[in-house]
Amino acid sequence: VLSYRLQLCVSVPVAEVVGVEEGQVEVLPHKSVEDTDRDFTVFYVKRSSSRTTSGLLWRLGRTQFTCPSRVLRDQWTKHLRTALKTHSPLRPHRLLVFINPFGGKKKGRQIYHSLVAPVFELAGISSHVIVTERANQARDHLLKKDLTGFDGVVCVGGDGMFSEILHGVIGRTQQEAGLCENDPAVTLQSCPLHIGIIPAGSTDCVCYTTVGVIDPVTSSLHIVIGDSQPLDVCSVHHGPGLVRYSASLVGYGFYGDVLAESEKRRWMGPFRYDYSGAVVFLSNRSYRGTVQYLPADPLMSSPRDKTRYEWVSVDGRFKSVSLTCMSSSCAKSPLGLSPSAHLADGTGDLILVWDTNPLGFLTYLYRHTTTQDQFDLPFVEVHRVKAVRFTLAGGEETEDSEGLHGAMDGGDGAYVENGSIAGSQQHLAAGANGQMMTCEDKTMSPFTCGLCCSKAPAVSVWNCDGEILPFPEICCRIHGQLVRLYARGIEDGTFLKDCTEERDECNRTCIPPR
């Protein structure tokens, strides 16, 4: 606990002290040092509530101390630095930083050098910075190059850039562990490298969901103090192989169509999403399909309780089928696609929106922008799941997920590694081991045509974290806590609400005991 002589008292947990410097020092917005013999400056995390977002903005707080002598000053700085090392073992020392210079408003480089690098330098972090020259450069680097000595990887960019780094970090870990990523039944190894996200994209959904604000300084402070937030990841498989990993949204129907439309209109910039959303909404499409899901444990289960978790199958016509491992919130939808989804409980939320009339679907979409419950509608259902499989209606089966079924309907409800991809599919079709629900009664007769297209397509595409998957038949498995982010989830800001002085310009910090 630090205190100083004026009436003001600032309490800072050691874990939130960013650095200690001799002299009277300023770091942001510009570095200045007045080197005096008896002074030292302590930098720490200072919170302030954001009027526009749910999370708390973090700022670099700064307090100067004057000691009676230089000897005493040196004792203070030495002891404080030792305390930081002892109390914060997860603080990174060396980071690999990838900057996408073309993400969002193309300000990645500027954001990093003016707001983030000074904070890293203050915290004594050495960084190796790579400004990417092409898509997938960061992923390839992580898969192939020597990563010895790095504690973490920092992504300066948006969700697409984060996805690249996610694929690189997961792929590298499985390579080194000798595990086959193609087999959905294999339990993947969690990744030792932490990932930090400095938001510099268009949507920055993963950053918003895991930190609560889109703010480079807040994110850089989470990195330097070594915060650690585990994250579930979904692997998406098609045929005999892995297609992609997803941290936020795997969506078919509406969300797939919006992405496909917006890709055609890249020239419009970020506005293309709103425009494409309107076009797809007006085209009023819905798609037939069969969704099979493995429900998550309803209550805490024991590996010895011999409970069988059975696949559930639903068949019908859907406006959208979405699977998300996190709430997937963003500035436009502050509570997100599934507001109570957990970041790291090993489950995903499956949201089925049955075919309905346009007004009903508009209500569903609109509720994402408000605090109203978007699941409290008769044509929407949501399930907490461990795995999902989607096939086109008509009974054509693909071979992709038979291994998953075989491995995952085992007696203790746990995943069982099973090298063979064969043979356990029949029980689903026959309904012997799963529940088959045909929900024609929930399904409205199809709208064949909307305002914007003359002929409704029979099949949509999947939107996997902003990438189009052109094949409809996929199976997905949630991998609990596969990666770790330098974050801590969204902090509760209610304790700041009563403090009228805690604004950006305020020098005080009010921190409740943790």
Ligand SMILES: Nc1ncnc2c1ncn2[C@@H]1O[C@H](COP(=O)(O)OP(=O)(O)OP(=O)(O)O)[C@@H](O)[C@H]1O
């Ligand atoms: N140097 C580069 N040139 C072209 N594309 C790149 C480069 N570096 C990265 N990319 C690719 O650009 C894509 C988009 O980048 P990014 O996610 O950073 O920005 P965004 O699309 O504006 O933001 P968001 O994904 O949050 O909407 C990523 O899929 C990434 O693979």
